[in-house]
Amino acid sequence: MKNLLFFLAVALLWRRHEAVVQSGGVLLGSSAILPCHINTNDRLSQITWQRTIKGKAPDDVFLTIQPMIGPSHSNGKDFRFEFIGNFNNKNGTLKFSDVTLNDEGSYTCIFSLFPSGKQSRNSQLVILVPPITNLMDYTPLEGNEEVPLATCTAAASKPKADVRWIKGSLEGKVREELKETQHANGTTTTWSTLLGKPGREMNGQLVKCVISSEATKEDILETNILVHYSPGEVKVTERSADSFECETEANPNATFTWTRAGQSLPESIKVEGGVLQFASKTSDLSGLYQCEAGNMFGNTTSYVFVRFSSESSVFCWVLFGLFVLSGAVGLLYLCWSGKFSDCSKRLPWWKEGPSGPGETNPLH
């Protein structure tokens, strides 16, 4: 029993000696310091470095440091290890440059001491790999089925990255779906997809993908959700007395086709985008005009009735005026010649005759 307690105490002390020096994570491709130092008055004859990593036999001795001789590589020369300590100070610290995923593992330096024997220090080398990030959107067609709207990817990260969304105005209308794959080299790829029923109101809405990983600071990618949809309601507005504009919402943008119902457009009418521009306002241009707004997903049509009564109506009023005048002259002649008895009744009517011609606004 006494013996067992003594053994346990020795074992605990030994473990204390072997205290793991956690060097934290080291970024892929950067340099790591592998610390190694001991405080003792014992005589030091050699420092031996060994490692246990994937793909190599355990406790693989890769460097020995001796007084006078200095450091010497063994089991293949790897010049990424640089001795930066000081043998006389019992400091066997190494600088390890350009670390790769294959270097991850346990690194131990062993002091050969007299008279106490061997003592060791251990470091765990953990490699951090920042994710390769990407945000992709799909531009679905408006519909009632749930489809992917955008996918955020954090590829080949170690440890695995955290991917989440800031959905903005789409909060509650879309959901996230997370997928992960672990690669043989120890990295993980994480995908998060935003799914929802693509509605035209979603088009252009901003969403953000937040990627956090131990290897880098937070990365925020953003995109505007894109939804394709055919033209909605087509509105025709009067821009001025002789110009009309056709407007609609569509993605991609609609193109507009103006026609005169049943006929091709008269040459004097100019069309620019959705705008119909009359060069003259003659009554022969009056009639029903049609604006068709269309994109590759459909088209919508609206009509406008244009009525011009300008120059032509002046001409009519003039004709009518002449007609009334000639009638009055005839009446006067009849009065004057005494062939009409109630002239006094008719003359006031002539005085109250139609006033000047007016321009009526086109109706639609």
Ligand SMILES: *[C@@H]1O[C@H](CO)[C@@H](O)[C@H](O)[C@H]1NC(C)=O
């Ligand atoms: C051992 O050497 C390294 C590299 O020169 C140095 O940074 C470290 O402080 C030394 N350790 C001690 C305890 O002197």
Ligand SMILES: *[C@@H]1O[C@H](CO)[C@@H](O)[C@H](O)[C@H]1NC(C)=O
């Ligand atoms: C790890 O493996 C993945 C998948 O094969 C690869 O895309 C990635 O580049 C690798 N990472 C490193 C650091 O080798």
Ligand SMILES: *[C@@H]1O[C@H](CO)[C@@H](O)[C@H](O)[C@H]1NC(C)=O
């Ligand atoms: C589509 O129309 C809008 C509004 O008229 C305009 O701001 C935008 O630039 C157009 N897009 C393209 C690709 O033409």
Ligand SMILES: *[C@@H]1O[C@H](CO)[C@@H](O)[C@H](O)[C@H]1NC(C)=O
């Ligand atoms: C407009 O839509 C109708 C019905 O979807 C189709 O028959 C017609 O060909 C379309 N017109 C154009 C110019 O795309």
